[in-house]
Amino acid sequence: MMEKERLRTSIIPIFIPHIGCPYRCVFCNQWRITGHEGVPDASEVSNLIDTYTRGVEKRHWEAAFYGGSFTAIPGSLQESLLEPAYEALQEGRIDAIRCSTRPDCITGPILERLQRYGMTTVELGVQSMDDVVLERARRGHTAAQVKDATALLRQYGFTVGHQLMPGLPGEDWQSLIRTTDAICRLKPDIARIYPVVVIAGTELADSWQNGEYQALTIHEGVQRAAYMKQQFLSKGIQVIRTGLQATENLDDPAQVLAGAYTPAMGEMVDTRRYQLQLFRVLDQILSACPGQTCVISYNRRDTSRVRGIRNVTVHRSRLRYGREFLWKEDDAVPLYHIQVKTDGGTWLIDTDRGRCSIIEIND
Ligand code: SF4
Structure with a gap:
């Protein structure tokens, strides 16, 4: 649920776990985070929208392509997934379409395609603005690419979201403060803050198990996320989520090995x-x-x-x-x-x- 009453939006999550990802980031296992595997086809997207919206009182519905790198998947697949969402948008069954993607997969032609299908919000997986931290997380992009992608999204009139992950390997408080300052200067419209959680089946889990990576405690995750959130809010950046959404998988200790995971993260930060x-x-x-x-x-x-x-x-x-x-x-x-x-x-x-x-x- 959105943390701010002022932004009442109901999301229809359409998971595309790891689809389009050119690399595997050290912390990421979307199959376990989202509890979904495989790619939906157009009819599944259409059914999902129906399941959420049919017979429910009018809300601000947004279809959201999450869990992968939407703009990095082949154009024809993007279009077949967008088609049913666009149809629902035109018929007034949903109110908006958004996606999350990588900062190095944003170009003019890509954004023109998204606009043709009525998409208005793009959330970038930024994670950090420290190139050393990005490199250690095997993100495969730089902080400069975040700046360029943000500028291009603005130029095309998109609502811009940034997703940040305090607590990645190599990040200390100075690095966190520099990242926070850099994001405040870029001023995305919205931000999500996910303190790092060590998920089974990731490279980070191996580093944690062999003692190379020191996981955040919940208290440290709260401290770092609270610092970021306060700075963002003071610059007018809306923080729409703090901490991973609780799922059955994440509540399973065999899946979440260490790190700052608690379903109460948002409340603790506030x-x-x-x-x-x-x-x-x-x-x-x-x-x-x-x-x-x-x-x-x-x-x-x-x-x-x-x-x-x-x-x-x-x-x-x-x-x-x-x-x-x-x-x-x-x-x-x-x-x-x-x-x-x-x-x-x-x-x-x-x-x-x-x-x-x-x-x-x-x-
Ligand atoms: S963090 Fe994003 S880009 Fe990296 S592996 Fe996960 S879904 Fe793909």
Whole structure:
């Protein structure tokens, strides 16, 4: 499910596992991640769209070709897969078509074909903007190709998505920060952040097993993804997913060997982002006037992000400040904001922008 209420889109995933991939990236095993094998044919695409949409109330449906390198597969196969989706688009049964692909498989003629079939969004598997990390992941493309592909997609008017993978071999915090800055400069419309998970049957699994690769812990994955997400949001880049979508395969410990996999990754990342911002503001306010009454208010739809997953932020605030706060739902507080009110004044934290403004100061 999309993490932001503001972007309500229902995806019809059409998996094309590893189809078109010229290389096998060290971390990737789409058969296990998606739980699908083989390539669908046109009639399967058509049936899938019907199965999702028939008899269901109107939503914003998007047919999405995921799990492979869509623009790298032969043109005739792309067209036969796109045909039924385009038909559904023209008949108003779906609202958009998107795909994910590699940055080195984007050219003018390729984009013209996608446009002829009504595609409007292309998500690039970027993973990192550090050429050393890309090389070690055997991606087979460079950061410069990400820049070129992003520019060409913009020129053709596509909505551009970037998929990032914090925690790849060779990435340290400095590399992660450089990647994050580079993505912020490119400013894709949307981003997905997938902290690295070690999946059985990959080269990364071998490196992890023989001790060459140190997998991320869940905590490290949350830290890295929260940093990226906060920077992206502050630059107006929508983050539509954090962490791999839970599937039966991924919940099987024989498939996921190590790394930052938890179905709660999205909630944990938001808990961290909100908590860091709230505590930064409370540190300042309470150091000036420690004994004051303090009310923390938030929109009802922000409750779990503000209080934290399993109320962790409420518990930590007790330990950190040695006192109780009043936690209050208040729909007058805008979504994605936290209001802090004390006897001395009122502050409003804009959690997307990472900014706090003073609303009122009492004498
Ligand atoms: S990450 Fe993308 S390009 Fe690499 S093997 Fe997987 S699907 Fe193919």
